[in-house]
Amino acid sequence: MTEIEDISVPAAKSQFILYWGDMGGQWGVNRSVAQIQALLFLSTAPLNAEQISEELGIARSNVSNSLKELVSWRLIRRVPVLGDRREHFEAETDVWEMAMRIAQGRKEREIDPAMRLLADCVNSAEDEGNLNPVVLKRMKDMQEFLETVDSWYAQMLGVPKSKLNMLMKMGNKVISLLSLTGKKSE
Incomplete structure (x- = not known):
């Protein structure tokens, strides 16, 4: 099951995780993988597989497979937590x-x-x-x-990244700039 059932999770956070899972499905990514990535992205502390399984209501085996996929994409990483032998994970947040x-x-x-x-x-x-x-x-x-x-x-x-961000925000201004240089758009 990939629905978030825990009512203690704030509604906005649950909504984000569900929407991210749906978007992942539209992009060809397994819904559970996308939801786990969203949960870890929003998490302020590393989580272990049991915590992820509990919070999302996803089978532990599905969580383990999804974590492996996310690690291979380098969207999450394993992080040690003092006093806990279990693997914990955190997401890339940039x-x-x-x-x-x-x-x-x-x-x-x-x-x-x-x-x-x-x-x-x-x-x-x-x-x-x-x-x-x-x-x-x-x-x-x-x-x-x-x-x-x-x-x-x-x-x-x-x-x-700062220049990429600026370039993307320019949008159609880039087309105008190309027009000023005499290059025709097709």
């Missing part, structure tokens, strides 16, 4: 760092394999020689798009 780690994980799991497979497809299509040129062009367009995304991502890794 939202920019979280976003970068999620982007890195998704790139490694989704974009990188897609780029390799698409390169194989384009190479095979060029070797075959009998593929409709329109089909080959569409494959190459997709390959170029993914290469651009990959290049942009690599460039953004070197930009300080």
Whole structure:
């Protein structure tokens, strides 16, 4: 069960955890994983698996598997607690760092394999020689798009968080700035 049943949990906190779980589901992340990450993100002290299981009403085995996944994404970390032999966990609380780690994980799991497979497809299509040129062009367009995304991502890794934040807040002002430089938007 992934619903939060403990009425001692403040309503706003419960709502955030439930919404985060639902959003995770929409992004392809297991609801329990997303809820645990949300709970740890909001927690002011490290929690152990039993505490997480209790607070969220999630089976202990599900909590253990979810914690392993979150650790592998580097969204949470194990932390020692003096006088307690159990493992405790805390979340990354810097939202920019979280976003970068999620982007890195998704790139490694989704974009990188897609780029390799698409390169194989384009190479095979060029070797075959009998593929409709329109089909080959569409494959190459997709390959170029993914290469651009990959290049942009690599460039953004070197930009300080404060500058990224400023850039994102600029929004359409960036388009206006590009217009001033004579570059046409398509």
